[in-house]
Amino acid sequence: MSKTFAIIGLGRFGGSVAKTLSSMGYEVLAVDRNPQRVQDISQIVTHAIEADSTDENALKALGIRNFDVIVVAIGDDIQASIMTTLILKEMGVNKIVVKAQSELHGKVLYKIGADRVVFPERDMGIRVVHNLISPNILDYVELSKDYSIVEIIARDFFHGKTLQELDIRARFGCNVMAIKSGEKFNIAPASTDIIHEGDMLVVIGHNDDLKKLQQKAD
Numbered sequence: 771m772s773k774t775f776a777i778i779g780l781g782r783f784g785g786s787v788a789k790t791l792s793s794m795g796y797e798v799l800a801v802d803r804n805p806q807r808v809q810d811i812s813q814i815v816t817h818a819i820e821a822d823s824t825d826e827n828a829l830k831a832l833g834i835r836n837f838d839v840i841v842v843a844i845g846d847d848i849q850a851s852i853m854t855t856l857i858l859k860e861m862g863v864n865k866i867v868v869k870a871q872s873e874l875h876g877k878v879l880y881k882i883g884a885d886r887v888v889f890p891e892r893d894m895g896i897r898v899v900h901n902l903i904s905p906n907i908l909d910y911v912e913l914s915k916d917y918s919i920v921e922i923i924a925r926d927f928f929h930g931k932t933l934q935e936l937d938i939r940a941r942f943g944c945n946v947m948a949i950k951s952g953e954k955f956n957i958a959p960a961s962t963d964i965i966h967e968g969d970m971l972v973v974i975g976h977n978d979d980l981k982k983l984q985q986k987a988d
């Protein structure tokens with residue numbers, strides 16, 4: 771059986787989550803107190819319903835407990851976001867993912883029992899900055915405070931060399947997870963694989979080590 775999702779708050783973030791899940795074929799209940807937002811998404815998702823999520827009875831009437839994952843994507847109204855999360859928690863829903871506006875908001879959400887808190891604006895800001903600082907970095911995913919995965923364009927330093935010759939693991943302490951050549955993705959690179967001009971490397975490592983590798987690549 772496929773997972774089912776309820777998305778509360780259909781702003782830019784919640785709307786995008788709901789549409790993406792629907793396009794992937796998942797059952798999605800989309801909820802907003804703004805009738806226009808509900809109307810706009812009604813043709814795309816399985817069910818779209820107007821309701822105020824700070825009203826416990828309204829949430830109960832939606833049968834929200836039956837959904838596997840609830841995403842609370844209320845942005846600016848922090849009080850509504852916290853109240854909604856608290857009510858959902860008390861109702862005993864399966865999994866609650868909540869969008870936070872700030873670190874403090876996130877802390878409160880974890881304290882009251884959110885299973886996962888996401889910071890889309892902060893995280894996107896960080897990813898964009900990494901690309902601005904070094905144009906060789908195409909993308910950046912923070913795994914923890916210290917570890918990340920980066921996509922780096924392989925500049926001169928790498929060209930025509932095998933992974934063994936580059937010896938990235940021993941010299942930089944990072945691991946090349948994948949090499950992309952044009953449209954081809956090599957997700958299990960061997961030590962004898964050669965890096966070509968224009969290739970892109972997906973590298974995992976400690977942030978300090980990734981920085982050193984990236985400086986070589988610049």
Ligand code: ADP
Nearest residue numbers: 779780781782783802803804822823845846850
């Ligand atoms: P974003 O930054 O992702 O665009 P917004 O804050 O603009 O987020 O959008 C949040 C959405 O959540 C709005 O459509 C708003 O109507 C909805 N919303 C806010 N409070 C409630 C609530 N108590 N119940 C249902 N929907 C709500």
